[in-house]
Amino acid sequence: MNHLSERLYLYPVWIRIWHMTNAFLCLVLILTGLSIQFSNPGTVVKFNAAVSVHNIAGIILTISYGVFFIGNLFTSNGTYYVIPVKGFIVRLQKQFIYYTIGIFKKEDAPFPVSTETKFNPLQQVTYVVLMYGFIPFVILSGWGLLYPEITVKSFFGFSGLDLTDLLHIVAGFTVSIIMCVHVYFCTIGKNPTSNFKSMINGYHESH
Ligand code: HEM
DSSP states (O other), X not given: OOOOOEEEEOSOHHHHHHHHHHHHHHHHHHHHXXXXXXXXXXXXXXXXXXXXXXXXXXXXXXXXXXXXXHHHHHSGGGGGGOOXXXXXXXXXXXXXXXXXXXXXXXXXXXXXXXXXXSSOHHHHHHHHHIIIIIHXXXXXXXXXXXXXXXXXXXXXXXXXXXXXXXXXXXXXXXXXXXXXXXXXXXXXXXXXXXXXXXXXXXXXXXX
């Protein structure tokens, strides 16, 4: 086992600012989204206020997503989101076995963090699906609800707006669940708070 503690600069300033903005906006969107979904006269955030804040946060999230997308396109951070197909399932299995068995036996991580591999295979697939699947989908469907006139009128006999609404809610709930799992996994670092500190100072701490 490697007992040498190592600090790697993995989170450049723009990623940290994007991530904090994104996390804050997602929390606001979840809170206001739930207030809209389960609206009743006693709800903590009033319906009209919840809708206005949800719309504004959604618009800012679109801009912040644009920063992430363009940043990943033009900086080396984007390379961490490219999944090498060859042997990927085997790598995924190894990481899964580590998270369910190896970690409790204090075994070494199969894919230690390095400047070449910032994410382990499970993180990689989660971040790719989240950032290039669910988040753009939630954003696009949100714009479709904000401007119903641009939304398809009917889809195989169903109302396009109702379908967009349903898909937006399902995707929004999915992102909320992924976020809870993401925050839990962030506690599995050198110590329970070290990964959170990484997103503040930019340095990842290895064991
Ligand atoms: C309170 C909420 C959140 C906290 C405390 C949090 C915490 C963290 C931490 C500590 C990391 C660095 C460790 C790692 O690379 O896994 C990280 C990375 C990341 N998080 Fe979060 N996160 C939150 C919300 C979110 C949300 C809502 C999203 C996306 C919708 C997100 C997407 C990401 C991505 C894509 C990375 C990797 C960034 C990169 O280095 O390219 N996070 N998060």
